Amino acid sequence: MRNAVxxxxxxxxxxxxxxxxxxxxxSREKPTQMKVIPIEMISIGEVTKLKAQEKKPDPVxxxxxxxKKMPERKIEMPPPPPKLASxxxxxxxxxxxxxxxxxxxxxxxxxxxxxxxxEITPKKKPSRFNxxxxxxLLDKREAAQPNIIEQLKDKTFGEERVISTxxxxxxxxxxxxxxxxxxxxxQCWNIPAGAKxxxxxxxxxxxxxxxxGKLIGSPKVVEKRRMNMPGQEFYRTAAESALRAVRKCxxxxxxxxxxxxxxRELDIVFDPEYAISG
Amino acid sequence: xxxxxxxxxxxxxxxxxxxxxxxxVTFAVTMPAEARIVVDVNRGHADPLPIxxxxxxxxxxxxxxxxxxxxxxxxxxxxxKANLTRSGLFHSVDSEAFIRSGTVExxxxxxxxxxxxxxxAHALMNGSISLQEDGRLKVEFRLWDVLGANQxxxxxxxxSPKNWRRIAHLISDAIYKRMTGESGYFDTRVVxxxxxxxxxxxxxxxxxxxxxxxxxxxxxxGKNLVLTPRFSPxxxxxxxxxxxxxxxxxxxxxxxxxxxxxxxxFPGMTFAPRFSPDGNKVIMSQAYKGNSDIYxxxxxxxxxxxLTRHTAIDTSPSYSPDSxxxxxxxxxxxxxQIYVMESSGKNIKRISFGKGRYSTPVWSPRGDLIAFTRQYxxxxxxxxxxxxxxxxxxxxxxxxDEGPTWSPNGRVIMxxxxxxxxxxxxxxxxxxxxxxxxxxxxxxxITPLDAxxxxxxxxxx
Numbered sequence: 001m002r003n004a005v006x007x008x009x010x011x012x013x014x015x016x017x018x019x020x021x022x023x024x025x026x027s028r029e030k031p032t033q034m035k036v037i038p039i040e041m042i043s044i045g046e047v048t049k050l051k052a053q054e055k056k057p058d059p060v061x062x063x064x065x066x067x068k069k070m071p072e073r074k075i076e077m078p079p080p081p082p083k084l085a086s087x088x089x090x091x092x093x094x095x096x097x098x099x100x101x102x103x104x105x106x107x108x109x110x111x112x113x114x115x116x117x118x119e120i121t122p123k124k125k126p127s128r129f130n131x132x133x134x135x136x137l138l139d140k141r142e143a144a145q146p147n148i149i150e151q152l153k154d155k156t157f158g159e160e161r162v163i164s165t166x167x168x169x170x171x172x173x174x175x176x177x178x179x180x181x182x183x184x185x186x187q188c189w190n191i192p193a194g195a196k197x198x199x200x201x202x203x204x205x206x207x208x209x210x211x212x213g214k215l216i217g218s219p220k221v222v223e224k225r226r227m228n229m230p231g232q233e234f235y236r237t238a239a240e241s242a243l244r245a246v247r248k249c250x251x252x253x254x255x256x257x258x259x260x261x262x263x264r265e266l267d268i269v270f271d272p273e274y275a276i277s278g
Numbered sequence: 279x280x281x282x283x284x285x286x287x288x289x290x291x292x293x294x295x296x297x298x299x300x301x302x303v304t305f306a307v308t309m310p311a312e313a314r315i316v317v318d319v320n321r322g323h324a325d326p327l328p329i330x331x332x333x334x335x336x337x338x339x340x341x342x343x344x345x346x347x348x349x350x351x352x353x354x355x356x357x358x359k360a361n362l363t364r365s366g367l368f369h370s371v372d373s374e375a376f377i378r379s380g381t382v383e384x385x386x387x388x389x390x391x392x393x394x395x396x397x398x399a400h401a402l403m404n405g406s407i408s409l410q411e412d413g414r415l416k417v418e419f420r421l422w423d424v425l426g427a428n429q430x431x432x433x434x435x436x437x438s439p440k441n442w443r444r445i446a447h448l449i450s451d452a453i454y455k456r457m458t459g460e461s462g463y464f465d466t467r468v469v470x471x472x473x474x475x476x477x478x479x480x481x482x483x484x485x486x487x488x489x490x491x492x493x494x495x496x497x498x499x500g501k502n503l504v505l506t507p508r509f510s511p512x513x514x515x516x517x518x519x520x521x522x523x524x525x526x527x528x529x530x531x532x533x534x535x536x537x538x539x540x541x542x543x544f545p546g547m548t549f550a551p552r553f554s555p556d557g558n559k560v561i562m563s564q565a566y567k568g569n570s571d572i573y574x575x576x577x578x579x580x581x582x583x584x585l586t587r588h589t590a591i592d593t594s595p596s597y598s599p600d601s602x603x604x605x606x607x608x609x610x611x612x613x614x615q616i617y618v619m620e621s622s623g624k625n626i627k628r629i630s631f632g633k634g635r636y637s638t639p640v641w642s643p644r645g646d647l648i649a650f651t652r653q654y655x656x657x658x659x660x661x662x663x664x665x666x667x668x669x670x671x672x673x674x675x676x677x678x679d680e681g682p683t684w685s686p687n688g689r690v691i692m693x694x695x696x697x698x699x700x701x702x703x704x705x706x707x708x709x710x711x712x713x714x715x716x717x718x719x720x721x722x723x724i725t726p727l728d729a730x731x732x733x734x735x736x737x738x739x
Contacts, residue, residue, distance in 0.1 A: 172315055179317045191322035195459060196644055196688075218426075233459030240423070244400055245319075247425040267316045274320040 175255060175263050182249055189245035191272045192238045199273040201238035205246050207266045213253035219246045242270040324716060326369035327457065330399040331359050334417065335382050336407040342439045350415065350442050351407040357446035358403070360490065361464045362453065365690075366719030371399045386420070394424045401430070403453060414438060417445050421453055431456045443492060451737070463685035464489060467735040468692065469507040469516050472496065473708060473728040484518060486533065489734070491724045497531065506550050509735045511643070512557035516733070517541065519551060528562065542580060554597050561604065563593040572606055572623070585623035596641045597621065598665070605639040605648050605665070616650055618665060629667030638681060641665070644688030651680045660693050660713065673717040683734045690714045692723065694730040
């Protein structure tokens with residue numbers, strides 16, 4: 001009996017150890033990665049509101065926290081093992097990043113988004129201290145982790161693309177901005193102006209999109225129950241207005257196909273407060 | 279035997295580890311939910327919603343007084359188009375652009391949404407009209423969401439052919455309510471003072487019409503001066519002021535019966551009588567010994583209670599929709615401004631603090647706003663502010679804009695506008711205008727003669 005207990009305990013210890021150290025999702029370091037990424041590295045194209053928001057913190061962030069964090073991370077990083085080093089883009093292999101640029105840009109129909117993606121990769125530093133590549137190389141666990149970065153490795157393009165969290169944030173912001181611009185410029189959303197308390201009628205619509213940007217199924221109102229509640233006629237009106245906007249603006253075929261995994265499901269929040277109060 | 283036990287333990291261990299692995303996998307699968315992108319849209323447009331309104335389908339061979347049933351269907355559609363367009367919230371798609379395909383009956387129940395989408399319509403109204411054996415008209419309509427490809431509402435009415443215009447207003451109200459979430463205001467009437475003659479000998483008559491200017495009727499003959507008509511919020515009843523032998527009297531006039539009664543003879547001058555929201559009281563200002571204050575009268579008992587006591591001029595009282603508060607106009611602060619007090623007359627607070635003079639405050643039936651007239655630097659404005667005085671917005675501006683009255687849904691304001699006189703003394707015409715809360719949709723209401731001091735009715739029941 002004792003032997004049996006010992007065998008069982010040993011076996012469980014092995015399984016637990018394998019689970020903790022072997023499986024990546026048990027120890028997530030995503031938050032630390034996101035913290036390290038300085039916002040000022042994200043260059044956003046000609047977009048208005050985001051540009052305005054991003055520009056302001058530039059001088060502040062450059063001076064203070066992010067730069068301090070960067071060197072810390074370098075110190076902590078162990079030297080790359082030889083096998084991985086062979087995959088790293090060395091200075092004489094500077095052609096590689098250019099290739100990436102070409103890969104992203106061919107979406108000529110979506111110049112705003114495609115043009116921004118390559119700008120983020122710090123061209124000034126063609127050395128191996130590319131934060132995005134380093135993180136991908138040093139942290140092998142990320143390869144198996146089903147997070148945003150993983151989704152961005154578009155296998156349909158043959159070559160594996162190594163994309164940093166900066167890319168992710170930039171591309172995410174670009175998609176957010178592109179969809180917002182598309183809805184505004186095409187005058188798809190009629191705000192429920194004049195309704196009592198119209199400012200507070202915030203509606204979230206969940207959409208599923210096909211790779212060619214078409215709506216899959218019917219877009220859904222998150223608070224659908226509220227639409228049919230007595231006394232919520234204004235909300236129903238606002239929700240129907242938001243649904244009309246999403247349908248009218250479809251298809252969203254301007255979104256970059258190589259980032260489909262990122263925008264296959266979009267939550268679009270229609271907030272009339274700013275639109276009404278100006 | 280031992281070996282067997284060990285095997286059992288190993289099997290149990292595998293089962294446990296499999297369970298653990300399953301748990302971890304489940305945990306991992308939930309991770310990608312964080313990747314969902316949230317797009318915040320906070321800029322939009324306030325354009326009219328494109329709606330296609332088709333003629334109601336009816337028989338050409340069925341003839342009733344005034345034309346064929348088909349003709350009635352066309353006329354009803356025209357009135358609906360005019361109503362919705364005038365609201366500023368809808369844009370009627372030109373019928374020339376309609377794509378006709380399929381059978382008439384089939385289109386009524388299963389419209390080809392792609393056809394309507396192709397011409398830019400977001401909503402579609404279609405329907406039919408037919409003559410019943412008892413001589414009444416059966417009118418039915420359906421409202422469709424073109425982009426969502428579903429029916430939003432559908433209603434049926436039976437009525438005498440002479441009421442066809444009211445049916446058009448009722449359908450307009452139903453569409454408006456379904457699309458905006460708010461009650462409509464098309465099945466309503468407006469009383470106002472019709473004016474004619476030269477400035478020194480002006481004839482003023484009480485007149486009534488539908489909100490779109492149709493079905494116009496004079497209620498008084500013009501022998502006596504009439505002023506400040508106001509609708510009861512609960513019945514088709516009007517209160518107004520009339521001078522009889524130079525004595526001002528407050529009258530009560532029932533529109534349906536035509537019956538008129540004197541509400542009372544008041545000592546001194548009486549101004550601006552207005553109903554309470556429940557229709558049981560009339561609030562007014564009264565000048566006595568040179569001082570004007572606010573009074574309220576119970577209609578059943580005819581008991582009068584004084585609400586304000588101040589040496590200043592207090593006028594133009596108006597109840598809040600819940601009857602708890604009264605807004606009025608006073609110069610007790612040195613200039614004409616708007617005040618709010620409890621309906622008992624206590625806790626008087628000034629709410630307007632802008633430059634110029636504020637007058638004629640009227641509480642919205644929705645309760646969220648107070649409309650007023652503002653006079654500043656030689657111009658007049660119609661504006662709105664919240665009951666606490668915040669959020670002031672000016673909606674109209676002219677040489678002379680005055681006398682705001684709310685539509686029953688609290689979304690449109692009617693007022694009168696006087697044109698300026700030129701050097702030769704010409705001009706000075708007075709007209710009725712409407713403006714919605716956005717301030718962008720300003721329209722004139724056509725009247726046969728000059729018009730002033732409008733009062734909007736509640737929805738006709």
